[in-house]
Amino acid sequence: MEDVLMKCIICRIKKTTDCFNDEHVIPDSLGGYYHINTVCKDCNSELGMKVDSPLVNHKLSQLYRFGEEIAGKSGKVPNPFAGTFVGKDSPDKKARLDIGSSGTLELYQLPSTSWGERDGKLQLRVSVDPKDEGKIDQILTKTLARNNISANSVVKSYKEFDLDQSEYTISWPIDTLQFKIGLLKIAYEFAVDTLPEYFEDYAAIRISEILRDAQYDKVLDYVKIGNGLEDKIWNPFNQYLDLESRKHYLLLANGDTMGLVCLIKLHDHFAVGVVLSPKCYLKEGKMFLGINSLESQSFIKLTGEEMLNQCLRMTHGRPVYALDPNCRDEAIAEIENPNYRYDGQDNKRDIFPLYNKRGEFICYFHDAISQKRIEARQDGNKHINVMWLDERRAYFLKAVNTGKLYRILAYEIVQEQVRKL
Ligand SMILES: [Zn+2]
CATH class of the missing domain: 3.30.60 (Wheat Germ Agglutinin (Isolectin 2); domain 1)
Incomplete structure (x- = not known):
């Protein structure tokens, strides 16, 4: 074999x-x-x-x-708050944030000791978390011994309970560069998997080398859009995508002047645009969307058209007429009559025959329009698309009952937003 x-x-x-x-x-x-x-x-x-x-x-x-609550390979959810917090006003106070058995965060105050003076006598203060109450004597003995003070010289001891209301602070180094190589990988793999011909692109070859050799300093040559953390680059898709949800989104499209671009949004935390190639691999207006849902534990890939079809529901479509002024009233009376039908009206939305003024078939509407002549606008949750015909040619619709011809300029489709993905 x-x-x-x-x-x-x-x-x-x-x-x-x-x-x-x-x-x-x-x-x-x-x-x-x-x-x-x-x-x-x-x-x-x-x-x-x-x-x-x-x-x-x-x-x-x-x-x-x-x-x-996504566990790592060890089966444990990592504690993002690991580390020692320091009292904002008293730097000798230290605390930790532990993940309790029920997954909630619990503040744990680390034992601390401080020396002071009261009524002319030396005072040692031991403060502990309530969980450590039993350890007070041990800490006291140790501290005294460390300072060469005999336990016999203690004249008075008392306990105080107070609610710790101090503020704690911690500082974390936040990486603003290295993590972007992980986003570059996601964009590259999504593009190669979706558009196999992109694999041989010069930029694709460069990106595979950057990933293979982990060249962190070259990542910004491609990860160029957004600072990595702001999701406003996704705003144009806000009406179709539920950007507040727990989903991750990937989008492959042609940038206005940039060539092939992949936008990435990982939940609320990372958002970035990767310029994958100066060349466009998608036809005008085409795009691919990847939706990773934690809820349904799935990843789906949709075309831009499928995205729109899932988000919008057609409410109605109607021809836009140019009526002859000489017999306008008569025409309106016929068109507005509830029994009026034009030839092909019951076909799929924009597939109906067009005729010339002599009533001879020219072509179907849908074949007579070009993408460039579609005008889109929005009114509340209604999406209105007007598809214009070439005005240099006269196209007519044919009334089914009377056989009369009415000139058509455009066809308007009104869709309503029904969901976000
Ligand atoms: Zn390999």
Whole structure:
């Protein structure tokens, strides 16, 4: 049997199929359900260590995983608040935020001691978290011993209970660069998986090298849109996508002047645009959308058209007429009569025959319009599209009952927004 060779999309080396395994385009630990099988095992494990990890271990990812309760390989949800917090007004006070058994955050105050003076006597103050009440004597003995003070010289001791209302602070280094290589990988893999011809693009070859060798300093050559954390680059899609939801979105489209662009939005935390190539690979107005849902634990890929069809419901469509002024009233009376039908009216929305003024068939409406002559506007949750015919030619509709011809200029479709994806 002949072994089938397949090219890895990262190292671009041809290998036998058993050298490949499941590559998670959006990392598992971010709740990703989009898998491909065109990355070889060697590259896959390298990507995991060098490309995915700055993204997965980013402070914002940790916060996200905590919020979504996504456990890591150890089975534990990482604690994004790990580290020592310091009292804002009293730097000797320290605390930790632990994840309690029920998954909630619990403040744990680390034991602290402080010396002071009261009524001319030396005072030692030991403060502990309520959980550590039993340890007070032990801490006291140790502190006294460390300061060479005999336990016998203690003249008075008392306990105080107070509610700790001090503020604690901690500072985290936030990576603003390295995590973007993880986003570059997502964009590249989505593009190669969706548009196979993009794989041989010069920029695609460069990106696969950047990913293969984890060249963090070259990432910004491609990850150019947005600072990585602001999702306003997604605003144009706000009406179709539920940008407040727990979903991750990927979008492949032609940027106005930029060529092939992939926008990425990982929940509320990361949003970025990657310029994948100066060349456009999609026809005008075409795009691909990837939706990763944590709720339905799935990843779906839709075309722009499918997105619109799922979001909008047709309410009505009607021809826009240019009526002859000489017999205008008569024409209006016929067209507005509830029994009026034009030829092809019951066909699929814009597929009806057009005639010339002698009543001879020219073509179907849908074949007579071009994308450029579609005018789109919005009115509340209504989306109105007017498809204009070439005004240099006279097109007519034919009334079914009377056979009369009425000149048509355009066809208007009104759709209503019914859902967001
Ligand atoms: Zn490889």
